[in-house]
Amino acid sequence: MLKWTWKSVFSQRGTLIGSVLGIACTFILVIFFDAVWRGESEQVVSYPAHMKPDVWVMQSGVGNMHMAMSFVWDWKADKIAKLPGVKQVTPILYLNSIVTSEQNQIFAFIVGLLPDNKRAGPWKLSAGRHIENPLETVIPDVLAKISNLNIADKIHIADKLFTIVGMSSGTYSSANPVLFVPFSDLEDLLASTGTYSYLLVDADEGTRPEVLVQRIRDEVDKVNVLTHEEFINNDYSMAIQMGVEIIVIMTIICSVLAALIVGFTSYSLVIRRRRELAIIKALGVRSINILTSVILQAIIVTSIGFGIAVFFALFILPYTTLLQPQLTLSLSLSSLTHIGMIAFIVAVLGALLPAWHVSRMEAASAYHV
Amino acid sequence: MSIIKASNLTKSFGHDHTAIKAVDNVSISIQAAEIILIMGPSGSGKTTLLSLLGGLLTPSQGNIEIDGVNITALKETALPAIRALKIGFIFQSFNLLDALSVEDNILFPARLRPGGINKARSRASKLIEQLGLQKRSKALPQSLSGGEKQRVAIARALINEPKVILADEPTGNLDSQTGQDVMMLLHDIAHEQGCSVVVVTHDPRIEDIADRILWLEDGKLSDRKHDQHKWCRDPVCGMRIDEWTAEYTLQYSGIKYSFCSQKCLDKFNDHPGQYLSNP
Numbered sequence: 076m077l078k079w080t081w082k083s084v085f086s087q088r089g090t091l092i093g094s095v096l097g098i099a100c101t102f103i104l105v106i107f108f109d110a111v112w113r114g115e116s117e118q119v120v121s122y123p124a125h126m127k128p129d130v131w132v133m134q135s136g137v138g139n140m141h142m143a144m145s146f147v148w149d150w151k152a153d154k155i156a157k158l159p160g161v162k163q164v165t166p167i168l169y170l171n172s173i174v175t176s177e178q179n180q181i182f183a184f185i186v187g188l189l190p191d192n193k194r195a196g197p198w199k200l201s202a203g204r205h206i207e208n209p210l211e212t213v214i215p216d217v218l219a220k221i222s223n224l225n226i227a228d229k230i231h232i233a234d235k236l237f238t239i240v241g242m243s244s245g246t247y248s249s250a251n252p253v254l255f256v257p258f259s260d261l262e263d264l265l266a267s268t269g270t271y272s273y274l275l276v277d278a279d280e281g282t283r284p285e286v287l288v289q290r291i292r293d294e295v296d297k298v299n300v301l302t303h304e305e306f307i308n309n310d311y312s313m314a315i316q317m318g319v320e321i322i323v324i325m326t327i328i329c330s331v332l333a334a335l336i337v338g339f340t341s342y343s344l345v346i347r348r349r350r351e352l353a354i355i356k357a358l359g360v361r362s363i364n365i366l367t368s369v370i371l372q373a374i375i376v377t378s379i380g381f382g383i384a385v386f387f388a389l390f391i392l393p394y395t396t397l398l399q400p401q402l403t404l405s406l407s408l409s410s411l412t413h414i415g416m417i418a419f420i421v422a423v424l425g426a427l428l429p430a431w432h433v434s435r436m437e438a439a440s441a442y443h444v
Numbered sequence: 445m446s447i448i449k450a451s452n453l454t455k456s457f458g459h460d461h462t463a464i465k466a467v468d469n470v471s472i473s474i475q476a477a478e479i480i481l482i483m484g485p486s487g488s489g490k491t492t493l494l495s496l497l498g499g500l501l502t503p504s505q506g507n508i509e510i511d512g513v514n515i516t517a518l519k520e521t522a523l524p525a526i527r528a529l530k531i532g533f534i535f536q537s538f539n540l541l542d543a544l545s546v547e548d549n550i551l552f553p554a555r556l557r558p559g560g561i562n563k564a565r566s567r568a569s570k571l572i573e574q575l576g577l578q579k580r581s582k583a584l585p586q587s588l589s590g591g592e593k594q595r596v597a598i599a600r601a602l603i604n605e606p607k608v609i610l611a612d613e614p615t616g617n618l619d620s621q622t623g624q625d626v627m628m629l630l631h632d633i634a635h636e637q638g639c640s641v642v643v644v645t646h647d648p649r650i651e652d653i654a655d656r657i658l659w660l661e662d663g664k665l666s667d668r669k670h671d672q673h674k675w676c677r678d679p680v681c682g683m684r685i686d687e688w689t690a691e692y693t694l695q696y697s698g699i700k701y702s703f704c705s706q707k708c709l710d711k712f713n714d715h716p717g718q719y720l721s722n723p
Contacts, residue, residue, distance in 0.1 A: 076555060079544060086543035354539045357500055358600075359528025359556050361521070438527070439495035 076360065080368040083348065084375050090347060091376065094340045098380025099387070101333040102418060106388040107395075108329045109410050114403035118248035119314040120307055122184065125198050125245070128165070128275035129284040131306040135297045139309035140184070141251065142171055146270040151295050155274060158290055160282035165194040166271035168261045174214075174254060175231040178222045184253045185232055187261030187272075195275055196255055202226060203241030206257055212237040213255040215247035217400045232256065233264050249401055250314060330417070337380075337418060338425030341373040345429035348372075352433045353440045362434035369433065373426035374419060381418050385411055446509070447607050447640040448474040448497055453506035455492055455663075466492040467503075468663035476607070477638045479631065481650055483689050484660035490644040491612055493660060497642060498531050498610045499523045511607045528556040532601025532639075536613035538593040540585040540600075546592075547572065547581045550599045557604055564603055571599040575629070591622030598629055602637075609633060609641045615650065616691070616705060620683050623704075627653055646691040647704065648675075648684060679719040680708035696720075 085091060117124075123131075123140055132155060134145040149166070156164040168187030173180050188196050188206065196205060201216040203226045212232070214224065219242050224230065228239050237256060246253040262268060278287045284302045291300045301309070345352070352365055388406060396402050455467040466489040474480055482490050495501040497508060499515045507516045511530050515523065527533075532553075540549050547568060554564030572581050575595040585593060594614060601609055611630065615623035631653040634641045643650055651657060659666050674687040683704040687693075690702035692709045696716055703709040712719055 078548065078555075079541060079552065082548075083541070083543035350539075351541055351543075354535075354541065355552075356524075357498075357527065357533055357539075358553050359524045359526075361524045437501060438523075439492075439500035 076355075076364055076368060079355070080371050081375070083351065084372050087347070090344070094344060094376050095380045095383065097340055098337055098377055098418075099383035101329075101336045102381050102384030102414065103387050103392075105329050105333045105414055106384055106406070106411065107392060107404075108325055109414060110388070110392065110404040110406045111402060113407065113410060114405035115248055115250065116311070116315060117405055118245075118403045119250050120311050121245055121248065122186070122251075122253045123303075123307055123310055126195055126275055127303055129278040129282075129303060130276040130287050130291065131301050131303065132274035132276055132291060132295075133272070133299050133301075135299050137299055138301065139306065139313045140169065140273065141310050141314040143313075144171075145169070145272045146267065147272070147274060147298055149269050149271060151298060152271055152274050154295055155276060155291055158287075158294060160279050160287050160290060161276060162279045163194070163277040165192060165275040165277075167192075167195045167273050167275065168258055168265065168270075169272035170261060170265060172233055172264075174252075176222045176224055176228070178224075181218065181222070181252065183218075183232075184251045185261060185264075186253060186255050187258040188255055189258045192258075197241070197243035197246060199244040201242050201244045203239070205241060206255060207240075209257050209260055210235065210237050211240045211257065213241035213243050214239055215252045215254070216242040216244055217247035218252045218254075220400050235260060235264060247401065248403065334417075334421045337377055337421045340376065341422050341425030342429050344372060344376060345369050345426060345433060349433065349436075353436060353438070356433075356436065357438040366430045366434050369430035370423055370426045373422045377418050377422035381415055385415075445476055446473045447476050447478075447511055448472070448642070449507075449509040450497060451507050453493070453496055453508065454504050455489075455496055455501060456504045465663045467496060470506075470660075470663070470665045472497075472658070472665065474608075474640045474642060476640055477634050478655045479634045479641045479643065479653055481654040481657045482642065482644045482660055482665075483646065483657060485689060486691055488660045489663040490660050492663075493665075494610050494612055494642065494644050497608075498533060499527050524556075528553055529604055530607050532604070532606040532609040534594070534597050534601050534609060534611035534614045536616040538585070538590075538597045538617070540593055540596055542585055545582050545584060546577055546588070546596050549585065549596055550603055553600060554603050567605075568599070568603060571602055575599050589622075590618050591625065594618060594622070594626050595629070598626070598633070602633065602639075605637070607640065609639055611641065611643045611645075613645055613647075613691075614643060615645065615647045617707070618705065619707070620649075620681055620704065623647065623649060646686070646689045648686040648689070676702050678702065678704045678708050680711050683708075 132147060134147055137143050137145040152164050152166050155161060170185045172183060172185050174183045197213050206213055224239060226239055229236050230239065278284055288300045288302055356365060392404060396404060451471045453467055453470040454465060456463045456465050458464055470493060482493060484490050496503050503516060507514055510526065515526055541552060544552065550568045550571060551564055554561055572578055575598065577595055580588060580592055615626050618626060627650050630641050633639050676685050676687045678685050679701055681704060685702040685704055687702050692703035692706055694701050694709060703712065
């Protein structure tokens with residue numbers, strides 16, 4: 076029975092190739108969208124994730140960075156800096172704004188840095204240098220590539236014209252590319268003085284972040300104080316809700332489509348073998364063995380399709396970022412395993428209905444096929 | 445000794461006023477090594493009766509005993525084992541498994557027999573030799589001729605040494621000579637191996653090898669004398685056909701023609717003039 080199960084899958088090569096390619100294409104699409112979703116999810120919080128202070132301090136009522144506005148008086152930063160257990164306080168000014176170049180307009184996060192503030196600045200430059208003078212900016216290298224911008228080109232942030240002096244790596248996501256400008260220029264744009272947006276607080280060695288959070292809350296009024304983990308979680312949830320939702324919807328649609336294609340392929344495989352299934356039933360094969368055989372065939376075909384999709388995902392998909400640099404793909408073994416498990420469940424479910432029909436079919440129908 | 449004993453067998457399809465009795469109160473007893481022909485017009489219930497005798501259909505009423513086992517009293521789950529071990533099936537359209545070689549097709553029912561595969565291999569080799577399939581044992585069904593396919597089907601039916609062979613139109617898709625060969629094979633199987641053979645057919649050539657001919661009409665069975673025929677000739681191959689039982693018939697220019705097989709009917713349809721000018 077096993078021999079027949081195996082051989083009959085490969086006997087109709089045209090059908091097999093069609094089914095396998097259909098399944099493979101669907102899974103490539105699912106894996107692609109999953110990788111985009113994961114990549115974008117990771118990238119959307121890349122700035123706070125790379126800064127990684129022990130504690131974040133912001134205006135009371137504000138709990139994240141994505142699309143938020145926060146003001147904290149500068150004297151509060153001085154007060155926090157003097158608290159026991161505080162190693163360093165790094166203030167930044169922050170604005171969500173539209174960046175305009177000759178080619179296009181793009182929504183971005185603008186981070187204002189005090190002079191010599193390397194702690195909260197770009198962590199890796201792929202070209203140029205850090206900002207040193209007024210009206211200079213460091214932009215994400217991917218943004219430069221897709222907007223055809225180079226060092227020394229000019230861009231508008233709100234009504235101010237900035238000169239690009241550097242390009243940073245890892246600071247681009249389609250939802251929120253991060254640009255760095257001098258603190259004073261952003262202060263002008265916001266028309267605010269004596270305030271910061273966020274304080275990045277590093278704790279002394281041996282001081283637990285939770286203890287420091289409580290200490291700041293006790294000593295400083297009208298601020299929200301969060302550990303890095305809490306802040307990142309808030310920011311991630313907000314970013315997913317606002318920016319990545321469309322990718323989530325597309326991934327879900329694609330997964331449902333994949334389920335339907337795999338299910339339909341399983342179904343049509345069984346229907347095409349109806350004649351032979353009736354014969355083997357007449358010859359004395361038990362219904363349970365026919366059911367097992369049909370499910371096994373569906374699993375074999377789905378496995379081959381999934382294998383091709385995984386090969387494509389591992390060796391070819393990464394090159395898509397060369398053509399589309401704004402894509403951030405994140406492939407992981409766990410997500411592939413997850414998709415694989417879903418594939419097998421769908422294949423089995425897809426085969427169950429026709430297999431059930433066949434197992435209930437009168438063996439006498441072998442005379443009429 | 446009766447190998448098959450069916451009593452008061454009835455099979456109805458449909459319900460209430462739409463119910464049709466395909467087999468109506470049939471009783472039949474078939475001895476070992478006996479060749480029984482079941483003949484009758486199309487739609488008379490021949491295949492239904494064969495399906496009932498083979499445990500492929502459950503009767504609406506009546507009992508069937510095969511080799512002493514009352515299969516109508518068995519649960520549905522026990523029937524596959526009876527079919528695999530006690531009955532050999534031969535179908536008109538051969539019904540070989542396309543993915544398997546000749547040898548594997550023959551061995552397929554043996555794999556359903558617990559621990560029987562090693563013993564079956566030597567039997568399969570013997571059957572392949574007996575049926576002249578030595579050179580084709582590794583071939584796939586699609587590369588076989590109709591006669592070869594039917595010989596493979598016969599070998600498959602015999603592999604588990606069944607008590608009964610049930611054959612539905614075994615010569616229906618074969619030309620005259622190959623049909624003759626298949627008939628002789630069935631004859632030898634019955635007489636040399638003591639196997640009961642039940643054949644449903646329209647082919648009057650098989651009558652020569654039959655021990656008994658049963659006539660089924662409107663689901664009812666009756667004995668039939670050998671000489672009750674209305675003979676005519678197949679206009680394509682010239683074979684003698686019983687017009688009363690012919691399955692393949694055609695009205696052409698107001699005249700009814702009967703054919704031995706679908707193949708001859710198709711040939712006639714393609715060029716009727718050719719066959720009518722040379723009757």
